[in-house]
Amino acid sequence: MxxxxxxxxxxxxxxxxxxxxxxxxxxxxxxxxxxxxxxxxxxxxxxxxxxxxxxxxxxxxxxxxxxxxxxxxxxxxxxxxxxxxxxxxxxxxxxxxxxxxxxxxxxxxxxxxxxxxxxxxxxxxxPVAGLTAWQAVFEHGKVTAGQRVLVNGAGGGVGGFVTQLAKHAGAEVIATAGPRSTEAVRRQGADRLIDYTAGPVGDALGSPVDTLLNLVPLSPPDAAALATLVRPGGRIVSIATPIEPAVGTGVSARHLVARNDVTHLAALVELVDAAALSxxxxxxxxxxxxxxxxxxxxxxxxxxxxxxxx
Missing domain, CATH: 3.90.180.10 (Medium-chain alcohol dehydrogenases, catalytic domain)
Structure with missing residues (x-):
């Protein structure tokens, strides 16, 4: 044996x-x-x-x-x-x-x-991180060219793929990350970086975003604060703490549990081999x-x- x-x-x-x-x-x-x-x-x-x-x-x-x-x-x-x-x-x-x-x-x-x-x-x-990112960006976030996208928690394994896929879709990507992850997130294509350890994200963001992709656990007050950063009619996708949009804003919100999908995984492999995803x-x-x-x-x-x- x-x-x-x-x-x-x-x-x-x-x-x-x-x-x-x-x-x-x-x-x-x-x-x-x-x-x-x-x-x-x-x-x-x-x-x-x-x-x-x-x-x-x-x-x-x-x-x-x-x-x-x-x-x-x-x-x-x-x-x-x-x-x-x-x-x-x-x-x-x-x-x-x-x-x-x-x-x-x-x-x-x-x-x-x-x-x-x-x-x-x-x-x-x-597989796990890439599939989660693919479904957050394309299926539920419906990210397209010209949108402003906030990636909250870009320094993790999922965050790196989310940042790259949103950028690949043609979006302007604003990413939150701590000091240890800043250089990696910049290499992955973020147009703007916000150090979440330096103060409230909203203070540094400026104008609202079209889509919020949240990848980290949040306290209820922090989740509520992030929801206000999305423009009316925008989208929220969270793979961690569910985030409820503000009442009357028309913002759609989805709590994502990624599923196994070999079609999506094969598409990710193609992007890696095309040097479009690292x-x-x-x-x-x-x-x-x-x-x-x-x-x-x-x-x-x-x-x-x-x-x-x-």
Whole structure:
């Protein structure tokens, strides 16, 4: 029996519940492939899952192998599985987790060819954050050329993709970021930067924006203050705290929970290979450091996307 390393939780709790187990390497079933993992990437929502905060919304069977993003190479094909071949370099979002391991069994239909223009491991930063950004900008924000767009929380993994996609759509992008993220957000194409640590965003913004894309948790007063920065008839999309528009403004508001969509993921890969979208990897860490990455995230000390290498 061939064995492999994994990072799993056997119970909900703080970062100490992440265990590094050696388990049997899985075999792909019909419709599945076995992927040798080049990398997964850390998403802050996984900290909430580990802590049990998502149990009502996203129950999982324990023990549970972490890792929703995967980039790697197909090494085995399940019986009757079509569309993939051994040796394919692939990327995908695995809603059942499992990518924080040396190998993962994955539905072939959830995988797309990885971008050819970046290291394979870097592609692992794309699925969860990229899909969230795509759907925020294009599906719900309906960002188009000439609009003024405020990206609140541009320094995170999703924020980098949101900034670039809104700019790709032709919008004027105003981004909030802290001092640690300023240079990265500027490289990603923001037309204007507002340091949210220096004072209220509204004081620095000036005229209202067409669309607010909020990517960070907010207190009720801060959410209400941001809502006033959108022009009448504009749009608010939040992936974190829901934001209610001011009464009588005609502003539409959407709280976004991104869905897995391979069509959108393939479009993101095309943009990467066309050099129209960059993947900002701030750090690569070994699987053994996953608990430390969770801790750093919870203390607000992570910028961009962190790769986890098995």
């Amino acid at each position: 061939t064995m492999m390393k994994t990072a799993r939780i056997h119970e909900y709790g703080d970062t100490s519940v992440i265990r590094h187990d050696t388990v049997a390497r899985p075999r792909p079933a019909s419709g599945e492939v076995l992927v040798q993992v080049a990398a997964t990437s850390f998403n802050p929502t996984e900290s909430a899952l580990r802590a049990g905060l998502l149990h009502a919304f996203l129950p999982v069977d324990l023990p549970y192998t972490l890792g929703w993003d995967v980039a790697g190479t197909v090494v085995e094909i399940g019986p009757g599985t079509e569309g993939r071949a051994v040796g394919d370099r692939v990327v995908g979002r695995l809603d059942g987790g499992g990518a924080a391991a040396e190998y993962v069994r994955a539905p072939a239909a959830l995988l797309v060819p990885a971008p050819a223009s970046v290291p394979l491991a870097h592609a692992a930063a794309l 993947i900002d990897v701030s750090e690569s860490r070994p699987l053994a450091d996953l608990a430390d990455v969770h801790h750093l995230s919870e203390s607000g000390r992570i910028r961009g996307k962190v790769l986890i290498i098995p």
